[in-house]
Structures are given as C-alpha cells and as structure tokens.
Amino acid sequence: MSPHIDTSVTEIERAAFQLRRLWAKPRLLQRLREQCGEGGRPIQLSSLLVIHAIAGHGGGHGEVTVGAVADYLDIDPSTASRLVGHAIDAGFVSRSPSPVDARRAHLRLTESGDRVRTLTDDFRRRFIAQLVSDWTDDERRVFAGLLGRFAAAASNFPIDAAFDATACEDELEVARGCED
Secondary structure: OOOOOOHHHHHHHHHHHHHHHHHOOHHHHHHHHHHHOEOOEOOOHHHHHHHHHHHHOOOOOOOOOHHHHHHHHOOOHHHHHHHHHHHHHOOOEEEEEOOOOOOOEEEEEOHHHHHHHHHHHHHHHHHHHHHOOOOOHHHHHHHHHHHHHHHHHHHHOOHHHHOOHHHHHHHHHHHHHHHO
C-alpha cells in the first residue's frame, strides 16, 4: 500500500469492490431472472442495465436516446447501441423516431420492460432491507447519506485526475524492489 494512502481508504476500496461483486453473483442474477423472466426466457444483465438507464431518464417518458443510455451507463455509444438492440429484441424497449430530431431514435420501456423494472427495483430494495435489518434507523440513515455522497463524488470525479502516472511508476519501482 502506498505510504500516503490512509488505511480507511483501502477499506473503502475493498468494500466498493465487494459491492460490485454482490450484483454479479450468479445465484442472485439467477433469482432475478427467475422472478422477472418472460415465459421462462432468462433476462440478460445487459437488458436490466438498459431498462435501468431508460427508467433513470424519467421512466422513459422524456427524450431518451442511445446516447443518453451510453452516458447513463458510462459506456461508448456503439456498445450502448448493441445493448439497446438486445433489449428491444427481448421486448423490454421500443424504439421510434425522435419527435425532436428524426436522425435520433426515441427509446421507451414497453409494458414488459416496465414490469421488469418494477420487479427488479422491488427485489433489490427487499434484498438490501434484509442486509440492514439489524441496523438502527439512524445507522441506515447515516449510511445512506454517506453512500449517496460517495457515489455522487465517484460519478462526478474525472478519472484522469485520479490516475497519477508518476505515483504508479513510483509504486512499480517499490514493487520491483520487493521482487529482488
């Protein structure tokens, strides 16, 4: 660990990594798919992400484009286009010409997509409620505020500012010295 990094930062980093893994656990995804699948057909995680992105832009009632999905998911537009295509093929999203600009496609959730969104939102909230069920109201409130603040800071912080090549080179030299 770098000598200028507080140990609490390391603990936060480890916890953030664990949280990312929490949503990628195969058993959890399988349960989500079982509860939300259309006619026994599994739901792909990528479709859930697209549904969430469209819902995040006013529930799909405003002008939601592939570019807006790309921005929301922090992915490149070509990847977003492919993911949106899969969600359309699965019947969760509809695409129509934009009333504002005919060169763009307007995306909105279908009835099926909205049902999946509702079920997955409820599933995640129940899951989290179980995780914090033995916490006091005050602990949950404080944690929610701090986690929200952390998430907002992370989403608004330029990644280039966090990546200091000089510091990485210094740490590589230290690591190389440990190999000798």
